[in-house]
Amino acid sequence: MRCKIRYLTRQRTGRVAQDEQIITLEGNRITLGRGTDSAVFLRDLRVNYHHAELVVHDHEIVIEAVGHSILRIDHIPVERAVVTPDSEIEVGPYRLQLGQDEPDADLTLAVELVAPPPTDTVEQLIEPRRLLLGTGILRKRALSWLLFLVVLVCGLALPIVAYRTTKPEGAGNGQSAGFLAGFDRFWISGDLAAGHRLLGDACNACHELPFVPVRSEACASCHPATRHHFEVARFTFAGFAPTACTGCHSEHQGTRGIVPVHQSLCADCHADLSVTAETTLLDAADFGDAHPQFRPTVITDPAGGRVQRVALGAAGFPEERSNLEFPHAIHLTRTCEVAGVTDVEQLKKVPPETLQGCRVLEQARQDLNQAGLDCADCHRPELGGVSMLLPRMQEHCAVCHSHRLEFDPSAPDRVLPHGRPDEVIAVINDFYAAQALRGRPAVVVEDQPSLRRRPGEGAPTAAPPGAGPEPGQEVQAIAARKLDDVFGRTLCGVCHEIIPPAASERGTWEVRPVRITRLWMPKGHFDHGAHKTTPCADCHKAQTSKTSKDVLLPPIETCRACHRGEHARAAVPSTCIMCHDYHREDLDPMLPARARAAPVAR
Amino acid sequence: MISSVDRSAATAAAVDAAHASFLVYRRFRYLKAALLLSLASLAAYLVWEPPGGHNGGTWLGYTLGTIGALLIIWLMLFGARKRRYGPGSWSLKGWLSAHVYLGVSLLVVATLHAGFQVGLNIHTLAYALMIAVILSGLFGVVAYVRLPRLMTENRMGQSLNGMALEMLELDRQCVDLALGLSDEYALEVQRSRQETRLGGSAWRQLSGRDPKCGTTRALANVRALALAAPPAMSERAAGLVVALGRKQELLQRARRDIRIKALMDLWLYIHVPLSFALLAALIAHVVAVFFYWG
Numbered sequence: 001m002r003c004k005i006r007y008l009t010r011q012r013t014g015r016v017a018q019d020e021q022i023i024t025l026e027g028n029r030i031t032l033g034r035g036t037d038s039a040v041f042l043r044d045l046r047v048n049y050h051h052a053e054l055v056v057h058d059h060e061i062v063i064e065a066v067g068h069s070i071l072r073i074d075h076i077p078v079e080r081a082v083v084t085p086d087s088e089i090e091v092g093p094y095r096l097q098l099g100q101d102e103p104d105a106d107l108t109l110a111v112e113l114v115a116p117p118p119t120d121t122v123e124q125l126i127e128p129r130r131l132l133l134g135t136g137i138l139r140k141r142a143l144s145w146l147l148f149l150v151v152l153v154c155g156l157a158l159p160i161v162a163y164r165t166t167k168p169e170g171a172g173n174g175q176s177a178g179f180l181a182g183f184d185r186f187w188i189s190g191d192l193a194a195g196h197r198l199l200g201d202a203c204n205a206c207h208e209l210p211f212v213p214v215r216s217e218a219c220a221s222c223h224p225a226t227r228h229h230f231e232v233a234r235f236t237f238a239g240f241a242p243t244a245c246t247g248c249h250s251e252h253q254g255t256r257g258i259v260p261v262h263q264s265l266c267a268d269c270h271a272d273l274s275v276t277a278e279t280t281l282l283d284a285a286d287f288g289d290a291h292p293q294f295r296p297t298v299i300t301d302p303a304g305g306r307v308q309r310v311a312l313g314a315a316g317f318p319e320e321r322s323n324l325e326f327p328h329a330i331h332l333t334r335t336c337e338v339a340g341v342t343d344v345e346q347l348k349k350v351p352p353e354t355l356q357g358c359r360v361l362e363q364a365r366q367d368l369n370q371a372g373l374d375c376a377d378c379h380r381p382e383l384g385g386v387s388m389l390l391p392r393m394q395e396h397c398a399v400c401h402s403h404r405l406e407f408d409p410s411a412p413d414r415v416l417p418h419g420r421p422d423e424v425i426a427v428i429n430d431f432y433a434a435q436a437l438r439g440r441p442a443v444v445v446e447d448q449p450s451l452r453r454r455p456g457e458g459a460p461t462a463a464p465p466g467a468g469p470e471p472g473q474e475v476q477a478i479a480a481r482k483l484d485d486v487f488g489r490t491l492c493g494v495c496h497e498i499i500p501p502a503a504s505e506r507g508t509w510e511v512r513p514v515r516i517t518r519l520w521m522p523k524g525h526f527d528h529g530a531h532k533t534t535p536c537a538d539c540h541k542a543q544t545s546k547t548s549k550d551v552l553l554p555p556i557e558t559c560r561a562c563h564r565g566e567h568a569r570a571a572v573p574s575t576c577i578m579c580h581d582y583h584r585e586d587l588d589p590m591l592p593a594r595a596r597a598a599p600v601a602r
Numbered sequence: 603m604i605s606s607v608d609r610s611a612a613t614a615a616a617v618d619a620a621h622a623s624f625l626v627y628r629r630f631r632y633l634k635a636a637l638l639l640s641l642a643s644l645a646a647y648l649v650w651e652p653p654g655g656h657n658g659g660t661w662l663g664y665t666l667g668t669i670g671a672l673l674i675i676w677l678m679l680f681g682a683r684k685r686r687y688g689p690g691s692w693s694l695k696g697w698l699s700a701h702v703y704l705g706v707s708l709l710v711v712a713t714l715h716a717g718f719q720v721g722l723n724i725h726t727l728a729y730a731l732m733i734a735v736i737l738s739g740l741f742g743v744v745a746y747v748r749l750p751r752l753m754t755e756n757r758m759g760q761s762l763n764g765m766a767l768e769m770l771e772l773d774r775q776c777v778d779l780a781l782g783l784s785d786e787y788a789l790e791v792q793r794s795r796q797e798t799r800l801g802g803s804a805w806r807q808l809s810g811r812d813p814k815c816g817t818t819r820a821l822a823n824v825r826a827l828a829l830a831a832p833p834a835m836s837e838r839a840a841g842l843v844v845a846l847g848r849k850q851e852l853l854q855r856a857r858r859d860i861r862i863k864a865l866m867d868l869w870l871y872i873h874v875p876l877s878f879a880l881l882a883a884l885i886a887h888v889v890a891v892f893f894y895w896g
Contacts, residue, residue, distance in 0.1 A: 034781055034788070045777050045788045120773055120795065122766040130801030131860060133867050138804075140874045147879035151731075155724045155886035160893070186724050187890040189658070203894060213895040250654050262653040 001025045001056065004105035005040055008112040022105065030054040030107070032091055033066070040109065044117060046092035054083075056107060061098060063089060093117070158183035163203065163210070193251060193258035206251070219245040220591035228587040235277055245590075248582075259577070263566040266576040286565030287574050296520035296553050302512065312555045319549035323497040323512040328542035328552070331373050375536040385529025390516055393418050407431075407486050416491065421511050428486065429479045436475040483509055520553050524579040623747065627699035635700070636707035639669075647714045656717030658725070658891070666715035670708060674732070674884055677705050678877055702743055709736055724890055728883035735880050738872040745866050753862045756855055765856045766800070772849040779842045783835055786827055787842060794820035794846060800856055808868065810861030817853055821846040 007019045023039055032040040033051040042051065050066045064080045065071040072090040073081045083089060089096040093115035099108030118124075134140065162184035184203060192199065199205045206214045220226070226245075248265060249258045267285035269276070274283050282292040293311040300308045300318045308318050378391040391397070398418070405416040407428060414431060416424045487498050487509040497512035504510050537543060539554040563578075564571035583590075625633075643666055652660040658667055680701045684694065692700075712732055720726045760768075773795050780791040797816025801807055812818075824846055828839035 036782060043781060045780055045792060048785050049783075049788070117777075120770045122763055122770065125766045125769060125798065126762065126800040126856075130799065131807065131863070133804045133807060133864055134871055138871070140871055143871070143875035144878035147875045148882045151727070151879045151882035152886065155727065155883055156889055159724075159886075159890065163893075187894060188721075188723055189725055189891075190719065190721060207894045210893050211895060248653075250659065253654060253657075256655065260653055264653055 001028060001030075001106045002104070003030060003039070004099070004102060004108040006099070006108065006110045008110055010112065018110075028056045030056070030109075032096075040096075040111060042091060042094050042111070044093055044113070046115075046117070047094065048092075051091055054107075054109075061107070154183065155186065159187050188252065190252040191254040193253070196251065196258070213244070214246050214251075216245045216591055219249075220589075224589060224591070226590050227583045227585060228590050229582050229584060231587065261575050261577050263575040265582075266580070270576075284576070286567075287576070288560060288564035288568055288571070290565075291556060294521060294553060294556050296551055297517070297522060298520070298551055299515050299517055302515040312551070312553060317551075319547075320517065320551050322514060322516050322548055324514045324516065324548055325495050325497075326548040328545040328548070328550075330546075331378075332375070332543045375540075375542065379536070381528055381532075385532070386525075386527050387519075388528055390518070405491060407482065407491065416486070421487075421492070421509055424486065424492070425483060425509060428482050432475050432479040432482065487511075520551065525581070526579065624695045624698040624702065625743075625747070627695055632696075632700040632703040636703035639704070640707045640710035643669075643711050643714050656714070657719050658715055658717065660717075663715055663717065666711050670712045670715050671884060671888065673704060673708055673711065674880065677701055677708075678881060681874065681877075702739070705736055705739055708732060724883060724886050728880060728887040731876055731880040731883050735873060735876045738869045738876065742869040742873060745869060749862050749866050753859060756858050756862065758855070760855075762856055762859050765852050765859075769798075769849050769852050769856075772845050772852070775845050776842055776849075779838050779845065782838050783842065787824060787839065790820040790824045790827070790846075791842070793823075794849065798849075798853065800853070801860055804864070804868075807860050807864040810857045812857065815853065817846060817850050821850050 002022065002024050005021045005023060007021070009017045009019070011017060025039055030040060031038045031050065031053050032042060032047075033049050034042055034044065034047045035049040038050070048066065048069045051069045052063055052065050052071050055062045055064060060082045061084075062080060063071065063073070063078075063083050065078070070092075071078055071081075073083065074088050075090070081087070083098060085098045085100055087098065089098075093113055095112050095114045097110045099110055102108050129135070132139075134143070137143070137146065184201060191197075206218050208215065208218055248260050250260070251258055263286060267290075270281070270283060271285040271290065272283055273279055273281055282295075284291045293313065295309045295311045297307050297309050298318050298320045300306050300321055302321050302323050310317050378396040380389050381387070382389055405418060406412050406414055407416055408414060408431065411431070414427075416427055487493055488500065492498055492509075492511055496514070499510040499512060501507050501509055531539075539558050540552045541554075542552050545552055560571075562572050563574040566573050566575045568574070646662055646665075647656065650662055652662065657663055680697055683697050712729060716725070716729055720729070757765075773791075776791045776794065780788045794817045797814070797819075799812070799815075802812070806812060821843070824839070825843050828836065828843050831839040
């Protein structure tokens with residue numbers, strides 16, 4: 001069989017070049033394929049090695065695909081089809097068409113490569129787009145804009161909107177509406193001090209206007225009575241102008257609180273105040289090494305109300321004149337001397353009858369814990385535990401001394417009333433007048449130094465009746481002598497300052513009022529409660545104090561045993577504010593009070 | 603008159619200077635400046651103890667904050683300077699050197715500005731973003747110092763484009779070889795041509811490998827086919843294995859090249875967007891501070 005194969009090449013200009021091959025085959029099959037043994041050699045990888053076969057029969061020409069090769073006739077995939085010169089045969093990228101019968105060939109076939117192999121380019125292998133790390137929203141520029149806007153909206157715009165929509169509510173009612181409040185909170189640099197948390201989200205309670213620093217008036221709306229530290233009119237020297245509240249009080253410091261505790265707050269001025277200002281105040285800075293000795297305010301003239309401030313231990317340190325005589329040493333160190341008892345063990349052996357009604361020793365015997373007195377027997381803390389209460393006769397002294405206020409051995413149940421001198425005089429006068437009326441001569445035991453007995457001592461034996469002078473006219477004289485004895489020597493005068501009738505304006509016996517100092521150092525405060533684990537005697541040298549003229553205040557060195565200045569290492573760091581207040585109660589308020597809960601309109 | 607020796611020495615010095623890394627620019631001029639700034643800030647922080655503790659609201663806090671904010675804005679201008687060609691009054695290398703060293707000194711300045719106070723707020727967000735930007739920048743410095751050498755070694759004198767061109771040539775050879783081989787080979791050659799891609803997703807680029815690489819599979823399959831090839835085809839088949847093997851090797855190098863390049867680019871995708879987030883947070887931080895003043 002003789003076949004004429006025309007390979008057509010369509011050029012760019014549209015002209016078709018053709019290369020004609022005539023092949024002679026045995027049999028009626030024409031093979032098509034990529035294989036070099038194919039009759040129609042289709043040199044392209046898209047064509048199978050053995051792709052298809054044309055079978056020439058007598059009346060028709062049939063094309064058959066080999067294996068699973070893909071064959072299309074008139075664009076329709078087929079496995080086997082009869083072809084005519086009108087059929088368009090597609091084998092891979094080639095288009096084949098039977099030609100009209102020609103005399104010198106049994107079959108003519110035009111072969112044209114209609115889909116030339118794609119020319120591979122570098123871009124095909126490496127698309128530049130595929131070498132970008134981020135595309136779309138992940139591009140650097142897009143990401144930058146996105147993040148910038150998100151942060152700006154959430155961090156700036158929404159908090160401002162939150163500020164503008166928060167209702168201007170006052171303190172304690174600062175619940176702002178809406179979810180935007182959370183964005184406002186996003187600006188808070190730190191937690192509020194505990195006392196200010198009741199303000200809630202009402203930022204504008206203090207921050208009244210945007211971009212305006214917090215004004216002191218805002219503070220004064222809740223704290224109107226906060227007072228000056230010094231007399232503003234008097235101390236106008238440079239460097240200390242009354243500043244805004246926020247100058248010292250920094251809010252949003254969380255647990256650090258709003259009250260400044262640093263030493264320099266005071267020491268900046270007080271370190272050399274005597275140089276820079278006209279003042280009687282002594283210079284003070286670090287408690288550990290630059291604080292003056294304590295200068296208690298001591299009552300030196302109770303009648304004239306005169307007090308003196310003198311440093312402890314200084315020459316000429318005044319005696320305290322409280323109009324009361326109380327030797328601490330005797331009360332603290334003396335134990336029961338009645339039966340030679342000095343400790344609890346001995347006390348246990350004392351027969352009860354020997355005690356003769358001494359309540360202290362009876363109590364001690366019951367408790368078996370003390371034979372003498374302790375500080376706490378008389379000194380009790382105030383409610384709250386900061387200060388100490390003053391001992392009182394009825395509560396403390398009277399435990400031992402009340403039943404000793406009898407004045408006549410013949411009537412041991414007659415007791416003089418404490419604290420009422422005029423009644424004492426009346427009782428004594430009445431007693432001896434009554435004695436005289438009953439015809440019983442009053443017996444005054446002469447030459448007995450004191451009727452006062454220590455607890456446990458027996459009653460003095462009275463002289464036998466009839467040994468004294470005649471009853472009757474002498475009643476007044478006896479009473480007068482008794483009064484002299486009671487006030488001047490045996491009872492009142494033992495503890496109290498007495499004004500005898502001769503010196504009295506009223507012409508009668510008087511007891512000077514007791515003036516015990518409540519606060520020796522009123523400009524500082526000391527919390528006894530905070531020191532309750534420390535024995536009293538560590539600070540107060542009461543055991544050796546033989547007179548109540550002693551000021552039993554510890555000197556600064558005693559405090560310094562534990563407390564040193566701000567930068568102390570092996571001690572309690574103690575700054576000024578631990579003992580001293582800044583705002584002085586005796587001065588004017590720093591700012592006029594302002595109506596509460598009336599924030600400035602935005 | 604300058605002698606020729608002097609001139610050549612001067613030229614050599616100039617060449618050295620041009621090739622010196624931005625890290626040693628002008629004998630560490632900006633390293634010294636950054637150290638000075640950091641030490642000065644630290645000294646002020648340690649010497650002066652403000653009442654109530656260190657924070658952004660003390661005079662030192664405001665000072666350090668102002669320095670930090672201006673530094674951040676100036677550091678961000680580097681992005682604009684980088685895009686402008688021409689030496690300008692400061693060379694780009696000088697800018698980069700200052701950008702790196704002064705940027706790192708912000709760690710000290712901003713930390714001391716904050717007084718080590720942190721919280722869940724815009725202020726700490728700005729600080730955290732700044733730390734993230736600086737850390738990503740440090741990654742960039744390491745990348746710029748180390749990766750170019752790795753890249754050069756990997757390329758073996760060829761550019762990525764050169765490698766791609768060689769791969770195309772290998773493809774052509776493979777097609778030629780496969781024309782005379784059975785369909786199984788042709789299929790593999792087509793697979794190698796059509797299913798081989800460089801680059802792709804960020805992960806694909808960073809991993810430096812492609813599990814679906816057409817060439818890898820084609821090579822394995824052709825190798826198996828070649829072992830069982832009839833004698834008539836074995837020579838061509840062997841040739842195909844060699845060609846595909848060479849392409850595979852080129853591909854590995856190209857992917858490694860892309861990986862290194864991606865690593866050098868990656869940190870910028872964190873550094874740049876986060877610096878803009880930082881700028882926004884900085885604006886919000888400053889406005890917030892003065893909005894709620896006092």
